Amino acid sequence: MPPVETMEVDSPVTEVEVEITKKDVKDVDTTTTEDIREQLRQVEKSVITKEPRFVFRVLRSLPNTRRRLNPAVLRRIILHSYSYSIKERDNLLNLVGGDDSLDVVSPIQRTRAPKQGASSPLPERIQEGILCSDQLMQKITTQNRRTLDLLAARCYFYHSRTYELAGKLDSIRSFLHSRLRTCTLRKDFEGQAVLINCLLRNYLFYSLYDQADKLVSKSVFPESGSNNEWSRYLYYLGRIKAIQLEYSQAHTHLLQAIRKAPQHTAVGFKQTVQKLLVTVELLMGDIPERHIFRQSTMRHALAPYFQMTQAVRLGDIHRFNQVLENYGKTFQADHTYTLIIRLRHNVIKTAIRAISLSYSRISLADIAHKLLLDSAEDAEFIVAKAIRDGVIEAWLDHEGKFMQSKESIDVYSTKEPQLAFHQRITFCLQIHNQSVKAMRFPPKAYNKDLESAEERREREQQDLEYAKEMAEEDDDGFP
Template sequence: MEVDKVTAAATAAPVSAPAADDATPKAAAPITLADIKRNIGFIVRATESNQHRLTLRAIRNTTAIRTRVAPAVLKEAVMAYVPETHPARAQMLETLDALPAPAVEAAAEPPSEAASMEVEGEKEKDPAAPEGAETPEPAKEKWEEKLSLAAPEVETYVCMLVLAVVLRSGGETGALLPLANALLARVTSFNRRTLDHLASKVLFYCSLAHERAGRASDMRAPLLALHRTCCLRHDEIGQATALNLLLRQMLSQNLLDQAYKLASKTNFPETCSNNQFCRYLYYMGRIGALQLDYTDAHAKLTQCARKAPANTALAFRTAVQRLTVIVQLLLGEVPERAVFNAAGMRAALAPYLQLTQAVRLGDLVEFNAAVQQNKATFQADRTYTLIQRLAHNVVKAGLRKVNVAYSRIALADVRAKVRLDSDAGAEFICARAIRDGVIDASIEPVEKGAGGGAARCLRSREQGDLYATDEPQRAFHRRVAFCLDVHNGAVRAMRYPEDAYKRDLERAKRKGALEDKTEEELAKEIAEDMDEDGAL
């Protein structure tokens, strides 16, 4: 919501008064039944012409409607477009009657104009025009006929709008579950491809209602059945939505093994929407991070961050960035400072910046202090389990700094610099770091003075020439493999002309007919020549 502009008082020099348009905020036009009818017109035309883009246009326009529509207007839409035989019609009307009327906000964003909601290339009168407009009788009859053909789609759209508005009102969610179950059963009883996008939205809102009521596990069996049905019907948007909802529920309930098995046994549809694909990449990245597959998790999270919408979905992009930062730290990399200064994310990523600084410095005490200070935030973000694994990375970063700075150092000094508990623990950690290849050093005994006994120290080996090893070859191989993957993906994404093979077949048939005709003409000429020779 925009902030009202305040005019500063004149002090030294007189300031001209602002214009009336700048001083007074524009009042938002109320949502009427005509706005809902306009979207219904898109759905009717989408059903008639089998163009999913019109259905998606109606769904995009619904965002402005569901945020400001009054329950009375929505009740009129239910009475006008939901048949009386609908099993949940009476329950929808009762639920809408119980909702409070929304307060009209003066500074709210005005709704999109009717011209912006017109379908490109269509200049005809909108069949879903307001009731006050004069419409010829033949046009009305044609509109009623089209509306009857698209009755399941229109009914599903209105039910989706009711679920969205009731969930947004923040009322009693438990009372909404019977309505959500009834609407879901009604929508899944149809088998129409023009209904797929609307049915997926109803499925999402039903799952959200169960999640807010604390009964998300009740939707697991229906979602699995719906996913199987969508796979059999080639309903790609429904298949993607059901899969993402299942992964979301399993991860929220810490069912990591089940989520991993489900993801490994299913395939995400390639031609699905970008938003669903971003959600799938996020869930797969989270599964990979919890399964200790940090490389694959980082690749998926990076791809998700690139494909996510740039101007919207700030909360989703922030969640992706939080998880990406932790995975990078677990990989031994330090994120850039610009990541934490992104627009709208600075406050949310401030605790993770403290963690990054502690890991970069290798200070175990500072790391533990940052974790204890922001423990509630990490638990709310569901990243506390991954952050607990970073303690070993902090120790390894400290050992790298010691290994680079000293050619030989006593283990007691290593313990003091890395801030470990005991000398024995420092020796064990150094031995493990040497075995894992974190540092290139060795642990050697050192003789003290007379009667002092023996001590042990960490001796660093001299750093050789990196180009004398096979590391450049491995790095070059990784880059070549990445370029080949990009090339193969581009080749698979190419769209060839439809029915190109048919044109080749027709050309081959014409060529074959021409060859056959030529042979017949040659045979006739030979026969005529033989007759002439016989006559002579």
Template sequence: MTQEKAVQAPKKVDTTLPEEDNETVDILDTFKEFISLIEKSAEDFDARYILKVFRELTTVRKEISSDTLVSLIEYVYPETGNSKTSSTKGYLFQTLSVDPSSEMDTRDDVEGNGEKVESKRSDPIAEVDIFIHLLVQIYLHDQKQYKKLHAFNMRCIDALKSYDRRTMDYIQAKVWYYIFRSCELVRDLIPIRAELMRALRTATLRHDTETRASTISLLLRDYLLTNDINQAYNLVEKTEFPQDASNSVVARYYFYLARIQAIQLDYSSANECVIAAIRKCPQTKSALGFLQTVTKLHILIQLLTGEVPDLTTFRDPHLESSLTPYLAVTRAVRLGDLKIFNAALEKYGGHLKRDENYNLVLRLRQNVIKTGIRIISLAYKRISLKDICIKLHLDSEISSEYIVAKAIKDGVIDASINHKAGYMQSKELLDVYSTRAPQSEFDRRIKFCMSLHDDSVKAMRYPMNMNRVEDKVDPEAREREQELIQYLQDADGF
């Protein structure tokens, strides 16, 4: 018998990368694709590529890590760059708590055979440089490193001042948002106003629509957070907001404008602005918090104008839990009961103060009384002032007489007061169609439809480059345009 030699099979070497490394490589490839799109946008003067980058950035921003940013910085900034590139690379590494000397020794582009590959990239263009700053801002903001972000933003302001290119309008508008956001989080709102004013002046001279719209909305938020309502109103009066900006910035501007007008008792204009903010709000999950805030203000403005919000607003599954205090306030105003209104204030006062709507809710006390008087005038043809005082939980008959007289003067009720006998006499109701109420309502609806039509026409997008003859001949440009059209069907990011 011949003995067969047992041949051992060679061991297989696992060449696959760990799952975390695979994810890092995938994200890094995504960011490299973003950089190529930004470079193509700067080359073709077509902002649609940058808008595509921002739409896709919202889905991957949670996966940004320091290792990914370090690899991306090594890819973008060459080792043989000029002094400005080297200094930029240095403070970016310093912000990410990375030693630049160690990274130069250990992080090299390596092929599959282990040989070093020299980077063939030149110094980054302005758009790519500012985009890297934006990614670092997003990372620090999501990691809640607010003090480090606030210190890094001073570098971002210097970087923005060093460039003068129209193709970076959308990127620098986003950078200014995070600059102000860090100031808001560290409660340092006053010094940033001067920089925002300079940015607004520069954007206006350059006809930079996106940056101008962003800086105006940020200045309004700054004034509202510091309760400088007069300064905010003066800014609105002396500046012209560009209506062709992105929907998210326009929605924020209308919200701030509605709050300013509501504080200044201009409820009709505030109602129009808050409706425009809701209509302009992006229909995405990331904009849900903004939609809740705007809806709360809309409910209060409706109550202050004498209208009762629709019940379906409070039954929205995305808004139901956050609108519970406002439902209680609405119920008290609708019933005209001061006792229920005071109970709602006592129970939900802290929630209303966090929303910065407590002072507006306090104004509703007069509306509660007016609603109660209107209900009483409809239910009783004649009622004594003493009974009105008891039903409305007022202090005395004198105060009830004064409130009834004020309601008659304001046109809330159609009645008369017999001062000697001490009672209120209601008059017969007139036919509503004999008044101007239907005409005014019809006019309001027509204005809304015309405004919606005008906004739809303004929202139509056209390519920025004027040389369309070459694009028709070039098949690659035609494919690129078709690819962008399908991305433009999606809603803009918030």
């Protein structure tokens, strides 16, 4: 008799477990609602005291709050906050939709699904989001309060993000320009920084690099912008400079973008910047360090770029073509495909440099065979250009159809050590200047050591009494 196979059967869910599940969901929603109400009180406190640091505190906690949102929490906040405008309250309630019963995990989902958080992510309802974002912009544009600047800047970002997800990013370009002019006139530095980044992203989304470069040249990014906005701005600047063949400036901007990015969060942003930075370093003729590709957060994302780096380092044209064929779609999704195509010349230069170091004399036909070129004439043109650019030290014999390498020159007798030393000193000075600019002090800290008017009167009174006592002692000293 064959053995009977055992089957896993879901255990029946009792009413007590269902009640416990509902209670856990309600407790999480209640905690989230109380946190949001406390944030609203912080915003109100910021308006009363005119101190923006309370709003900064609320904005820093916004990513954590966003993960815990669900329709039930949104309805509670709307009912609690919109007591003065019934029309707006009903409109927002219609946009949120759903009821309390839909937010509780069903017993079947609880037994068959893996353990998850009580609050699931909200679905992406793009059209409702556009409608809500338009209403929010109508309300913000009618206000002119400096205490609203930080919140309005964050609203501009989400407004642009909503239209980007809908594929209608070009339709709000004129609106963003008008708000940028308004923020510039009102000295709204945070809004100005966010709007410049939104416009740059708008242009780069449609590959309008010339318009983006004109925007950078015609506008001034505020020095008091937050580090996050500075990181975005420097990344967009690096993309523009890389397309314009200004690789040194692009490398500098991308390095600064990584340094200003958050250390423990924003992993996706740092991966995007690092992909572009690796490509730019390869275009500059440098090879990125291996530890960059070994980081746990970068290993999988930079795997195609690691193989590309190996192909460039070895000067292997065949391997370069193979990597480009295998990961072409990945490079296009990362917006680095155009730059990767340019790396073919770097691969050829590296191969020519390796050939010149390995052979004192080699025929052009052999060079064409090693570089996978069509003819010896193509190899002659490429070698001549490499000699003219200073890539190799050699000379060509047109009649003999060969390349003759020159004797190697001592590097320390050239200007290369001086240039490398100058580059390192410049880098250190830039870090020092940026550190000084990034220093922050607590508000009104300069008044800490200054005495008040009352303390000054007490001190002067004590000085007068002490002077009188000294005069009396002097009088007592004479008969």
